[in-house]
Amino acid sequence: MSDTTLAPETAPESTPSHDVHGGHDEPTGLWSWITTVDHKRIGIMYFLTSLVFLAIGGIEALIIRVQLFAPEQAVVSAETYNQLFTMHGTTMIFLVAMPMAVAFFNYIVPLQIGARDVAFPRMNALSYWIYLFGGIYLNASWLFGAAPNNSWVGYAPLTSTQYNPGLNADFWVLGLSILGVSSIMGGVNFITTIIQLRAPGMKLMRMPIFTWMTFVTSFLLVTALPVIAVALILLAFDRFYATNFFVAASGGDPVLWQHLFWIFGHPEVYILVLPAFGVISDVIPTFSKKPLFGYPVVVYAGVLIGFIGWGVWSHHMFTSGLGPIADSFFVATTMIIAIPTGVKIFNWMATMWGGKIRFNTAMNFAIGLVALFTVGGLSGVMHASAPVDLQQHDSYFVVAHFHYVIVGGILLGMFSGVYYWFPKVTGRFLNEKLGAWHFWTTLIGFNLTFFPMHFSGMYGQPRRTWTYSETLNVELFNQLSTYGGFILGVSTLIFVWNLWKGVKSGEPAGSNPWGAATLEWSIPSPPHHYNFPALPTVQSREPLWHEAERKSIEVVTLADPEVEPEMPNPSYWPILLAAGVTATWALVMTGIWWVPLIGLAFTAFCTYMWAFEDPFAKKGAAGEVTHG
């Protein structure tokens, strides 16, 4: 923990904050977690759940790598292989990358803007439970031996009842529909939270970049998710009620699915990556001891990415035959979107330039993101060119590209965030030595896995194909990828071990162990359940780096209130309502039109009970509920 001694002058080392720990005044026990509406607990649940799904998706990936270790192997059947890569992609995107970012939204954003909770605490819990149930439903398909096998993009007619008559695609289309409900509600909640619950003085252009990127991501969620929701609903009608949306023989158009999917799918890429950008935009300044270089430019670049992200979807469809005019347009927009992304890269480098850099694990992962995301970005610009893309489409080159973006960009950013905010969440540090092992095994394992895929792709190895011929000369590359995959597996185990040790016996951390600038570091670690005894007033972008402002804030945020602020009561309606929503969708599977109405009736019942529950009701001595 040599880092703590390096804390800058501005760190409140002499304040009593180091002895102050919140979080001991909360009820414990399983029931208190099931009924919680506290954004911090919900954030922790999001994180742990996404970690479990990361393990599941990771095991799926390793089985894929074992199957591809040598040519013409049959470790798994072709059908099982289809299920493995479909579930690997679907899991990693919808059950790991998105919810892990949401875990950070939940825990960090209210603290960064000086709020006591999100705008709609019970709806927040509802989002979590729907995510959990949707994830369980999707993975329950394995128990039926019918995991989705249509790839994460689910192109028609691979999902049609004619070519895919089993339960596989049913699980996929309904599972994703359930998860979509959760994401839209999350988006509404965080937009409202960020607009409404900023502490006095926290103007938009004073918000930490992580909050800004959450804001942009939330807008993408509420706008992009309805598009995929409609696509999935149309597909569900095709499968369960014999409609003709994507059935070419009846006048339907399979290409419409591709459009709808990618109109959602490309904003989705930015839904995934912007939170990671946000994390490192907070981490890099902290460990460079410099304010973020060009703050407004980073904000505008993020917003611009959010906008242009809507105009590039057809670059996923250059081989679908849209014609030269459409292709040219999307070539141009795709190249344009590289500009704001590149701007951010330079902003991070300029922030580090001339700074007093502390190379700890959080910073290492952040720098790793800058380097590896750039590699993924560059290969992205390569297949932004339609003629080049025609060669690379559906090859392992594309697999290499998006893993550099998703693992090298998003996962590294998430890891950086975990090491950075762990002391805030638990009041303890993660072990830096284990952190170094985690970082270097991730870096080596990651590059060993995915860099050779550029070559195997160029040699012509197609993706989503369960084996390959010896004559393709890609065996060496595949073996390297498999070795790398297992190193990545080991690195994840180190990470989990570190988390476990950190929670159990990590060194204690004070309220602001890194000497960071933003508001979440002004309160005790872990925070009280009400976060802020009273609302602080913010005067600048780096409130804790200005001595006078820090003192004026900490007088408020570290105070022990005589009367604790009133927080909403726990509620069990979120988990019941989530069960109702999940059941409604799952019952569509029966194919009988009225059966889902049973689930819908239960959902309606829970909705009414929810609506007439007073979150601030006080329980009197006789158990009688009185208001206010």
Next chain:
Amino acid sequence: MAEAVLDPGSGQAGGHDASHDEHHYTATGLSNWKVGFWTFIGSECLFFGTLLSTYMVYKGASLEGPYPSDIFDIPLTTLSTFVLLMSSLAMVLGLDGVQKGDRKKASFWLGVVVVFGAIFLGFQYYEFNHFVHEGLTLDHSVFGSTFYVLTGFHGAHVTVGVIWLSTLLIQSLRGKLTPDKALQVEIAGLYWHFVDIVWIVIFVLVYLIP
């Protein structure tokens, strides 16, 4: 979203002590429910936008009849559209009644909204029934699929609105819809007007443009 707005805790300051008012602090001074609901409506725009786009993309793609021109009864649908539009007017008057604490006015006009919404749904039921008899079923053709799913989802939204407003109507009749609860009615109104506007777009694009 209905549940969110009916939430008694979301009501305005009535009966709350001073510490309770901190729950209502917002940076903009607007209510959370209003901002959240507008965000939700934005999301709904994309939802119906995608359904409408699908309908437009598939216009004329059906391989066999009945085609739209064979079965649409424009005068009839114009009438049901008029009823739905008038319900929006009633919604405005109902909200005014709640805001002014005029229980009779509020209950009367909220009742009109509910009845007009139900009449619209009745028209839709009749229309669907009639079309099915003409041979246009959900799985018959691309026109059938796109038409029923688009208008069906709109009808489902109207149904939710009717149930929501019925609940408010009962509250009003029991005298519980005091002026400090006007926000709940206002947000139900936002939803209702939105559903109306969507219908106007559907009416123009699906029925009126040949």
